[in-house]
Amino acid sequence: MVASAYAEDAPSSGITSRLWLSGQANIITQYHPSFRATYSGPNSFASSGETQTSRVLTLYSGFRLTDSTDLLFDLEATNGADLSRSRGLAGFTNLDLAGIPNSQPYVARALLHHVFGLGSESVEAGRGPL
Secondary structure, eight states, X not given: OEEEOOOTTOOSSSGGGTEEEEEEEEEEEEEEXXXXXXOOOTTSOOSSOEEEEEEEEEEEEEXXXXXXXXXXXXXXXXXXXXXXXXXXXXXXXXXXXXXXXXSSOEEEEEEEEEOXXXXXXXXXXXXXXO
16 A cells, blocks of 8 residues: 655646655465475474465655756654564565564664766656655
């Protein structure tokens, strides 16, 4: 789900034409039933049935400094658990939790985006999250 504060009919001047705010929530629930395992060790996928849920919340923001320069800044918070503590099955079954889950917000991205014109022609492009 993506919610956006950007509007096609936003005024062409003022703060609202220069600011981008949107958010995304990823909630993943995984389950596996019990299964027979001829071998189980500390790093094996658990053979007992289990259910786990993870959550990733992201706030996307952007601010247009000039017609060719934007400042982009994203905050994220993650929490939850992966099946079998991410052990076995040759790695992660839920890549949203590939890092260490942390319910405290952290800076996911911060960048300065500048377009260098290589010619005298220009093309007007709509602004959006991509």
